[in-house]
Amino acid sequence: MAETLQALATHGHREFYEGEIGRRLAADVQAKGGSLSAEDLSAYRATITEIARTPYRGGGFYLPGDLTAGPTFADVLSRLGAGEMTGAHQPDGQSFGAYADAFAGAYRDRLAGMGDNEAPHSPACTTHFSVVDRDGNMVAMTQTLLSVFGSRVVSPSTGLLLNNGIMWFDPEPGRPNSLAPGKRCLMNVCPVIGETADARFAIGASGGRKIMPAVAQLSSFLIDFGMDLDAAFHHPRIDASGGPAVIADEALSPAILAALAETRRVVTAPRTVYPNSFACPAGVMRRGVENFGASEIMSPWGDAVAEPSGAGDPS
Known part of the structure; x- marks a missing residue:
């Protein structure tokens, strides 16, 4: 290699x-x-495509398009923007209910019209990194082998580990995501760059279908509730990515869990190293001339690194 x-x-x-x-x-x-x-x-x-800005409340997002989770993220924004996010400085039960409904509706449309043959919680081998430099330039990049160790095949002449991305296709013909020559497949990556009233941020995650709900919630925490990056990454989340139940972090308050359970099946899970009930995000933010970075607090594979410049400014 x-x-x-x-x-x-x-x-x-x-x-x-x-x-x-x-x-x-x-x-x-x-x-x-x-x-x-x-x-x-x-x-x-x-292919290199132009990225349009998707407005959201007082900010906006630059989202990947085509067959990524970007269009589904935009669908979620549209659903959330139609209502009011309640809670003083953090989401309450009504807001988490809005998240759950938006994710469920967006995934119904995604799986019916775009297709996705991946199991909701299959083990994944995806890497995301977000970078900001001393001038405020940002990158949000996601790459993946799909399943753990991809196809589990190494090319001996090159040292490259091969992915099993063909699994993203629907094996039955005549469907939106059916396998065919020269056809691109639907995938779950969702790297985004967002803007608040006074800051910019880049966020993405690993975790298959769980990626988009994590990135959307973190983005909402930053824009709707004015959290800083540290508070957003530490705040409990839910996952509603097409499975039969809402998976809720057991650290959420009893009142929020009760509100979610009024009209939905809810299963609580710890936010722990393994098994991974939630996505593993990484993000950076720039406010003024100061940069910030954060990664999933419970992941031993996630890191946030700063390199001081010669002038003493974070880079």
């Missing part, structure tokens, strides 16, 4: 698709009985 990374650094990303790396990768896959060819790799082209 070290040699592969060095070759990519020297020759550029097309080396992966058209160079010796691509040829070795295709040969390894075919040696294991797969059908990937060097021609398949050389024909691949990534």
